[in-house]
Amino acid sequence: MKYLLFTIVSIVDLISLGSAISQRTFQEIQEEIASYGDIAKAIINLAVYGKAQNRSYERLALLVDTIGPRLSGSKNLEKAIQIMYQNLQEDGLENVHLEPVKIPHWERGEESAVMLEPRTHKMAILGLGSSIGTPPEGITAEVLVVTSFDELHRRAPQARGKIVVYNQPYVNYSSTVLYRVQGASEAARVGAVASLIRSVASSSIYSPHTGLQEYQDGVPKIPTACITVEDAEMMSRMASRGSRIVIQLKMGAKNYPDADSFNTVAELVGSKYPEQVVLVSGHLDSWDVGQGAMDDGGGAFISWETLSLIKDLGLRPKRTLRLVLWTAEEQGGVGAFQYYQLHKANISNYSLVMESDLGTFFPYGLQFTGSDKARAIMKEVMCLLQPINVTQVLQYGEGTDISYWIQAGVPGASLLDDLYKYFSFHHSHGDTMTVMDPKQMNVAAAVWAVVSFVVADMEEMLPRS
Amino acid sequence: MKYLLFTIVSIVDLISLGSAISQRTFQEIQEEIASYGDIAKAIINLAVYGKAQNRSYERLALLVDTIGPRLSGSKNLEKAIQIMYQNLQEDGLENVHLEPVKIPHWERGEESAVMLEPRTHKMAILGLGSSIGTPPEGITAEVLVVTSFDELHRRAPQARGKIVVYNQPYVNYSSTVLYRVQGASEAARVGAVASLIRSVASSSIYSPHTGLQEYQDGVPKIPTACITVEDAEMMSRMASRGSRIVIQLKMGAKNYPDADSFNTVAELVGSKYPEQVVLVSGHLDSWDVGQGAMDDGGGAFISWETLSLIKDLGLRPKRTLRLVLWTAEEQGGVGAFQYYQLHKANISNYSLVMESDLGTFFPYGLQFTGSDKARAIMKEVMCLLQPINVTQVLQYGEGTDISYWIQAGVPGASLLDDLYKYFSFHHSHGDTMTVMDPKQMNVAAAVWAVVSFVVADMEEMLPRS
Incomplete structure (x- = not known):
């Protein structure tokens, strides 16, 4: 516009x-x-x-x-x-x-994400600004990896109860950042319990990049964080091989007056x-x-x-x-x-x-x-x-x-x-x-x-x- | 040779x-x-x-x-x-x-480094291979920042009881890696209680780079880890302004048979x-x-x-x-x-x-x-x-x-x-x-x-x- x-x-x-x-x-x-x-x-x-x-x-x-x-x-x-x-x-x-x-x-508090399946792997994350936290015991759920909103919509029935992982390619900041800003609400619309977004970054040494996200009115609020390019790509490869991926996500994020x-x-x-x-x-x-x-x-x-x-x-x-x-x-x-x-x-x-x-x-x-x-x-x-x-x-x-x-x-x-x-x-x-x-x-x-x-x-x- | x-x-x-x-x-x-x-x-x-x-x-x-x-x-x-x-x-x-x-x-176990003075700052570290750990309560000590072994030797009297931080510039791997390999023993020789070495890396996005270190015979073994280029440079700036820097280092590293x-x-x-x-x-x-x-x-x-x-x-x-x-x-x-x-x-x-x-x-x-x-x-x-x-x-x-x-x-x-x-x-x-x-x-x-x-x-x- x-x-x-x-x-x-x-x-x-x-x-x-x-x-x-x-x-x-x-x-x-x-x-x-x-x-x-x-x-x-x-x-x-x-x-x-x-x-x-x-x-x-x-x-x-x-x-x-x-x-x-x-x-x-x-x-x-x-x-x-x-x-x-x-x-x-x-x-x-x-x-x-x-x-x-x-x-x-907004404060992020303590946060962690651990891959439990197919293997144990402690992941670097950064909760996104304005995100809600998880319950203290965290959210443990299977992962659905998508590379675009289009793919999410095509596979909407598979998203219910899952943690949606976005592995969108980096095109440029102004277009790719939409995944960070809208990813949580788009995932929540189709029943996801949390979303993890590939960091919007032009390069990475296993570096998470945070930023603002925005919940949409009338859509359930779900916790959301960024992950590294490396982990997003790895989960994409794992999913393409048919591996079941399970993550435990804990976020202590809180919004204050x-x-x-x-x-x-x-x-x-x-x-x-x-x-x-x-x-x-x-x-x-x-x-x-x-x-x-x-x-x-x-x-x-x-x-x-x-x-x-x-x-x-x-x-x-x-x-x-x-x-x-x-x-x-x-x-x-x-x-x-x-x-x-x-x-x-x-x-x-x-x-x-x-x-x-x-x-x-x-x-x-x-x-x-x-x-x-x-x-x-x-x-x-x-x-x-x-x-x-x-x-x-x-x-x-x-x-x-x-x-x-x-x-x-x-x-x-x-x-x-x-x-x-x-x-x-x-x-x-x-x-x-x-x-x-x-x-x-x-x-x-x-x-x-x-x-x-x-x-x-x-x-x-x-x-x- | x-x-x-x-x-x-x-x-x-x-x-x-x-x-x-x-x-x-x-x-x-x-x-x-x-x-x-x-x-x-x-x-x-x-x-x-x-x-x-x-x-x-x-x-x-x-x-x-x-x-x-x-x-x-x-x-x-x-x-x-x-x-x-x-x-x-x-x-x-x-x-x-x-x-x-x-x-x-060798296993690294849990590890952390927190700057306590001049401000609180949780630092990314990676213990170096073969390093001993710290006591469970960690080692809390003032920092001496040096940019070379020469500077360490010149300032040897100031090193006793300190954590020596090496902020050596990256020249090339084969010469700069000597700080990672020998830094702990060189610091221990002059009475340091631990050493933190600027990662030997050609670029960084706040990324610690681990690797092997070697204790020298007849020199006390002190815990040693790498820190990021960013933190090494920051501590160098702080020290040059006369700020007192205090770090609490905890390393659960252990050597097994x-x-x-x-x-x-x-x-x-x-x-x-x-x-x-x-x-x-x-x-x-x-x-x-x-x-x-x-x-x-x-x-x-x-x-x-x-x-x-x-x-x-x-x-x-x-x-x-x-x-x-x-x-x-x-x-x-x-x-x-x-x-x-x-x-x-x-x-x-x-x-x-x-x-x-x-x-x-x-x-x-x-x-x-x-x-x-x-x-x-x-x-x-x-x-x-x-x-x-x-x-x-x-x-x-x-x-x-x-x-x-x-x-x-x-x-x-x-x-x-x-x-x-x-x-x-x-x-x-x-x-x-x-x-x-x-x-x-x-x-x-x-x-x-x-x-x-x-x-x-x-x-x-x-x-x-």
Whole structure:
């Protein structure tokens, strides 16, 4: 639906392009953007070669080594928010404040899965976010292995009373993740007692990858966890040989009442149009495994770094550059939705919303959603990044937290980098500082800072459809 | 020492090359080898494109899915040996028999490591083979992080009463593995109470990689385990910030009296020189994690496949082609050493010893140790593999199990392939069938079969130094 919507918008843009253009010619805009060449070089020099190099990496390492993972509803997340509040104040940023929101509180508790037949095998699992637990004695049942929802539906009569194991191939994240999100309810519809989903991952060293799942209304809730690619494939082979597979699944997962949390905000207030906003962001919460260094520590910290770099250079854009560190993104953009509800009355003043939530490795380019005119402007802005060779403007600005604004017509941008690497570590115990590279973070921060500063400082806001 | 020895031998070979050549000219030998072109093509066709394709993969998957990992001294290993004995008989091979040996019996038991300071963090560990356990209440101690033995020695006074954590960088397996093998005794020498070693691995998704460690005589034995690259790096960062790190380590590891086991042997008896031998091999034992599919299920099963392919084509070489599936390689080539002791009187009849124990992915080529004359012959033999583009003859035939023969002067060969991939999964929970590729195994088996058949069938044995 999202992509279809964007296509329609783009066609409309194309038709109305002539009339939508402002008083200024595009050449005047090009010249304005080109005039930021020295500022862009100064930002790049400071971030990549100067005294700020490796700062976002070092700051991030300190936070995530100190706190660890930051699950929605956990004390760790609230500690991290308080530390970041202090960090942003100590950094000399403006309007540093916390905006209260309510967020989900789920805990996994103790969990285990043991194959009892055809042989004893202790399996690595991670319960999926929002899943219910099992009874204390666990659920012991025979397994039905399927490779798709289609196969599940074809074999529906065999699913009753079973644990459904999904061994769906990894195609790409956005399509394959449907098994994680909907697998439990689809299995419950045909009478399954639990479901185990092959981790949605581009590679594996016997690594389970957790994530959110969603129960559907009117369908019984059954416990659900992810298993490794390795175990999903093994059970598929066993089943194809006719072996009976029996698993004992124990999950202590519990859902608690919503918890108090905060979106963390800081600004560089605009010199000329302070009410107008360019928003840069990442989310501070993570899953409860690994360190949440990549997802989304990196995105949060290059966004902070953006304001630090601009402040360090003594720059102040005409519009307000606002940093938001979202809470409870992993639970479905929960903090960001409440932010949108609170601030949407001011939507006409949002020039650009940016979120980095797909890794801060060496960027391939900027993903962007907006009118053709706005895209043409972004292409000019990205030319300023020729010194570090990151100039591409790609389709579809992404980010759960900024999606509310993008869907309402605000131009949106995100960073794209090595998704194979990203989805190797995503939501797993392997999401740690070991994945992060300070030099790559320097470059990502430079891109983030140049784009957000120039768009915040140009004479006009980005044009909408 | 090993490499130095080979260099000296090579120089001697070079000097004596003229006199060492047999009655036949090299051109005659070249012509003889070239005459195997059709046989080589038949083997390749059967293995890679014909009805045998994917057979070694399917056979291996069935064994390792059924049995799981096969640790020295375990019931799993003995079950696997009995199944293989039956498999080889049912395959119609000759002289199928088990040769009894004594092997180490170590069990890891329950184990855990929890960081207590500076924050609570449950760490993934794998005790190292032959390590003693801790007392039931565990060992709780402060950590000293070092990145090298040099640093340990420089900081020796700080090690007393501590748990030494090694965060050595991964350079390559043969040099970095010294930390796993000697780390405990080196730490114990300076008064440490336990040691934790960064896994010796080329990549990690929070994956511990176990392996053998060796206590040194006269040094106190302390418990030792591997930790993940991620945790080693994190503790290094914490220590560099001045944080005090405390870990509680619990290991239920136990060493038992040596167990009974077997090397598994099968043959195609030579038609003309049955007392002469070309030996193809891999090891059947594994570590107690994953499935031991790659290390060394793949090597064992392409070696079996070699005899199957030759038998299926109705071929019988002049010399005996002997398959050996070693036991207790992971404990230091224990089964192979006893085989060597038993059979070394017949060493003059061993033309070539081969072991595949570095993966059965798409091979880069054949590693080979032997005289220059023998190497020249192997290069001609490898030309027969031009149809699948695997023609390189590289330095240094490798394999713990064949090293006894190679050091005594018998030519030795092994397969070389993608070592980055190999050491990503090696000795970890990730060593499963998911790593294996049937098409790559087909090619590896074809190389193995062509080389071993031709060398076993040529009129003369490979010349030694």
